[in-house]
Amino acid sequence: MKKIEAIIREEKLESVKRVLEENGYFGLTVSEVNGRGRQKGLSLQWRVGEYRVDFLPKLKIEVVILDEDVSKISHAIANSARTGEMGDGKIFVLPLDNAVRIRTGEDGDNAI
Amino acid sequence: MSVNSADTAWLLVSAALVMLMTPGVALFYGGMVRRKSVLSTMMMSFAALAVVGIIWVLYGYSLSFGPDKAGIIGGLDWVVLGQVGQEPSAVYASTVPHLAFMIFQAMFAIITVALITGAVVERMKFSAILVFSVLWLTIVYCPVAHWVWGNGGWLAKLGVLDFAGGIVVHISAGVSALALVSLLGPRKSFLGREPMEPHNIPMVALGAGLLWFGWFGFNAGSALTSGGLATSAFVTTNISAAAAAFTWMMLSWRQRRPSLLGTVTGAIAGLAAITPAAGFVPPLAGIPIGIVAAVICYYCMLFRMRRGIDESLDVWAVHGMGGTWGILATGIFASIAVNSAGADGLIFGNAMQFARQLLAVVVVWAFAFVGTWVLGKIVDATMGLRVSPTEETVGLDISQHGEGAYGGQLR
Numbered sequence: 001m002k003k004i005e006a007i008i009r010e011e012k013l014e015s016v017k018r019v020l021e022e023n024g025y026f027g028l029t030v031s032e033v034n035g036r037g038r039q040k041g042l043s044l045q046w047r048v049g050e051y052r053v054d055f056l057p058k059l060k061i062e063v064v065i066l067d068e069d070v071s072k073i074s075h076a077i078a079n080s081a082r083t084g085e086m087g088d089g090k091i092f093v094l095p096l097d098n099a100v101r102i103r104t105g106e107d108g109d110n111a112i
Numbered sequence: 113m114s115v116n117s118a119d120t121a122w123l124l125v126s127a128a129l130v131m132l133m134t135p136g137v138a139l140f141y142g143g144m145v146r147r148k149s150v151l152s153t154m155m156m157s158f159a160a161l162a163v164v165g166i167i168w169v170l171y172g173y174s175l176s177f178g179p180d181k182a183g184i185i186g187g188l189d190w191v192v193l194g195q196v197g198q199e200p201s202a203v204y205a206s207t208v209p210h211l212a213f214m215i216f217q218a219m220f221a222i223i224t225v226a227l228i229t230g231a232v233v234e235r236m237k238f239s240a241i242l243v244f245s246v247l248w249l250t251i252v253y254c255p256v257a258h259w260v261w262g263n264g265g266w267l268a269k270l271g272v273l274d275f276a277g278g279i280v281v282h283i284s285a286g287v288s289a290l291a292l293v294s295l296l297g298p299r300k301s302f303l304g305r306e307p308m309e310p311h312n313i314p315m316v317a318l319g320a321g322l323l324w325f326g327w328f329g330f331n332a333g334s335a336l337t338s339g340g341l342a343t344s345a346f347v348t349t350n351i352s353a354a355a356a357a358f359t360w361m362m363l364s365w366r367q368r369r370p371s372l373l374g375t376v377t378g379a380i381a382g383l384a385a386i387t388p389a390a391g392f393v394p395p396l397a398g399i400p401i402g403i404v405a406a407v408i409c410y411y412c413m414l415f416r417m418r419r420g421i422d423e424s425l426d427v428w429a430v431h432g433m434g435g436t437w438g439i440l441a442t443g444i445f446a447s448i449a450v451n452s453a454g455a456d457g458l459i460f461g462n463a464m465q466f467a468r469q470l471l472a473v474v475v476v477w478a479f480a481f482v483g484t485w486v487l488g489k490i491v492d493a494t495m496g497l498r499v500s501p502t503e504e505t506v507g508l509d510i511s512q513h514g515e516g517a518y519g520g521q522l523r
Contacts, residue, residue: 044309045364045371047426048413052307 001109002070003096004077006061007035007089012081013059019080020063023073027112029062039086058089064099064112115200116207118338123205123212126333130219133326134161137226140319140380141233141425144373147311148507149234150517156229156241160222163245168218169193175254177204177217180264185255203263205336216333221253224281230425231289232497235299235504238512240497244487248288252483256284256476271465272472273446273454275345276334278388278438279472284480286432290423291484296497298422300504313373320376324353327383331390341451345390348398349383352390355402356382363410377430381409384434389442392454397445404441405434436473443469
């Protein structure tokens with residue numbers, strides 16, 4: 001199994017969630033995060049002039065998937081989260097040792 | 113002399129309005145700092161309420177308004193409110209209880225100390241602020257208040273006009289803020305050019321709203337009666353605030369977008385500028401006074417930033433320069449027709465009034481700057497002005513007060 005961590009635009013949450021559902025993945029964890037990429041933030045207005053905000057608010061989606069779905073799911077997320085502008089985010093794929101469903105104690109692929 | 117109920121009611125309400133301005137300052141400043149120092153920033157204002165509220169009745173009022181000593185300072189006849197009771201004073205506000213005038217003036221002293229704290233946020237030690245506040249009130253505020261407003265004060269006798277505190281409150285606070293910062297130095301993050309994002313602009317707007325509201329007590333209350341003059345000052349105040357807010361809105365729009373933070377800052381600049389003028393100038397003079405106030409304060413703020421001075425929340429640019437412009441504007445637009453106790457200004461053919469106003473500006477600028485600098489040096493040498501670098505990094509909320517502003521994130 002693999003874990004996907006996708007850093008996406010806040011407004012893309014619904015479309016990413018939908019595409020995961022379409023591929024059979026209903027469970028996911030979402031957090032509000034701040035970060036930056038090559039774009040290096042943006043500038044906002046102070047009372048006069050401006051100041052630079054170098055970390056922008058994004059959403060991080062964590063979802064655990066089967067090994068064979070890695071390519072399909074990462075491309076599905078990328079396609080549904082893309083605007084083509086700077087700041088679309090990144091997708092990371094991580095190896096995962098195990099997973100346990102707390103209620104039943106099942107583990108491995110059955111726990112996903 | 114007997115007590116007039118209407119005047120007393122208005123003055124007491126005005127005192128309460130001015131009191132509310134200090135929590136307004138707490139919110140106004142609190143929203144502009146980073147989240148790790150919001151409580152300490154607000155605490156500086158509330159501490160002024162706690163400390164100055166006592167000092168004022170013990171001896172501050174007497175030093176400021178007590179029987180005159182050579183035009184320089186009030187005598188000690190009225191310490192611990194001796195001879196200050198329910199009967200009107202013989203020389204101040206003769207239609208209200210002396211106590212009402214005293215507590216109205218107390219609120220001015222409190223907010224002046226609170227205003228200064230905007231310069232030193234996120235790095236000045238709380239204990240040092242308390243000690244400095246007491247010293248500053250005694251050595252700088254009380255004499256200046258006496259010169260300008262005290263019966264027999266030398267600037268008052270000279271004919272200097274300051275209706276509600278352009279000199280006493282705004283110039284003294286703004287210039288002192290600059291002097292104190294010259295000793296304290298910038299925040300580490302300011303020096304390191306780190307982004308310092310204001311953590312809650314709605315809070316700033318709420319504070320500005322309370323200030324605007326309270327300012328009606330500040331200016332219209334300074335008529336000390338509840339009739340036509342109070343009304344005229346009230347109207348003039350609102351006009352100037354609106355004109356300055358609108359002007360700043362346009363300045364920020366020209367730069368990029370109409371900013372809320374800029375618009376409310378403009379309102380405060382317009383209010384500071386109209387403070388000395390409110391009861392001496394025709395109401396419509398509020399428009400030019402407000403517009404020019406916004407332009408002056410806007411460019412002074414830019415100048416301050418370009419010079420790399422961390423006068424953090426621009427007490428000097430807004431209050432110092434707004435108040436300075438207001439005092440000069442009073443010398444330009446004042447009219448006997450508005451207030452028979454006032455004078456005619458430059459545009460009514462009396463250039464002397466402008467010269468008097470200018471002299472008062474120069475004198476109080478110098479006195480406030482030097483006085484504050486010396487007091488700051490004393491505090492720095494004895495107890496230190498700054499928190500340690502680690503305490504600064506952690507934030508003053510935790511390091512100075514043992515409190516965090518926004519708990520409960522997990523449960």
